[in-house]
Amino acid sequence: MTPRRTFLALLCAVPGLALMAGCDGGNPKPPAGGFKGVDITGANYAKALSLPDTQGKLRSVTEFKGKAVVVFFGYTQCPDVCPTTMAELAQVKKLLGPEGEKLQPLFVTIDPERDTPELLANYMANFGPGFIALRGTVEETQAAATSFKAFFSKIKGKDPSSYTMDHTAGAYVFDPQGRIRLFVRYGQPIEAWVSDLKQIMMP
Numbered sequence: 001m002t003p004r005r006t007f008l009a010l011l012c013a014v015p016g017l018a019l020m021a022g023c024d025g026g027n028p029k030p031p032a033g034g035f036k037g038v039d040i041t042g043a044n045y046a047k048a049l050s051l052p053d054t055q056g057k058l059r060s061v062t063e064f065k066g067k068a069v070v071v072f073f074g075y076t077q078c079p080d081v082c083p084t085t086m087a088e089l090a091q092v093k094k095l096l097g098p099e100g101e102k103l104q105p106l107f108v109t110i111d112p113e114r115d116t117p118e119l120l121a122n123y124m125a126n127f128g129p130g131f132i133a134l135r136g137t138v139e140e141t142q143a144a145a146t147s148f149k150a151f152f153s154k155i156k157g158k159d160p161s162s163y164t165m166d167h168t169a170g171a172y173v174f175d176p177q178g179r180i181r182l183f184v185r186y187g188q189p190i191e192a193w194v195s196d197l198k199q200i201m202m203p
Helices: 003-013 081-095 097-102 117-125 138-147 190-201
Strands: 050-052 058-060 068-074 103-109 132-134 152-155 164-167 170-174 180-185
Touching (some): 050 138, 103 138
């Protein structure tokens, strides 16, 4: 190995110096102005998702190559965060114009015990025809959330059926090549959503 190759190999082996040496492993570079959301490009989590939709068909992020995919963990009886986020994504799709067809929202229920396929289908219809809900078993849902480092927990109510769910209030964004790129916190302005997605959708 030449001295230069040896030097680069050493740089790539040291955390923090790898970026200086250009050892990004093929990860896309962030836009010049940066993202408004949290850039998690190259993260070692949120790499894949595979769960049934409301028709029982197994769906995954990889089948939507060519589209930016937004994954959100929530539940239909959520009083604020979930419907607000879905409504904002519907607005973002409209503001993107023709490019809005290249945005694919995936809603993963964290409450499969109450969120039946029929209920989920009706819930998604409130936001637009392109919105897809995914519903696994309790175990599959927990595994999916863990793989995204997403949190959810049942909060007991007055009776067994009146519980609520505490959960991560944010969304995960994949680029058209199926790579995880962003974590968008709840409350990010619509304009910031549009700006980030336009950059992610750029060829």
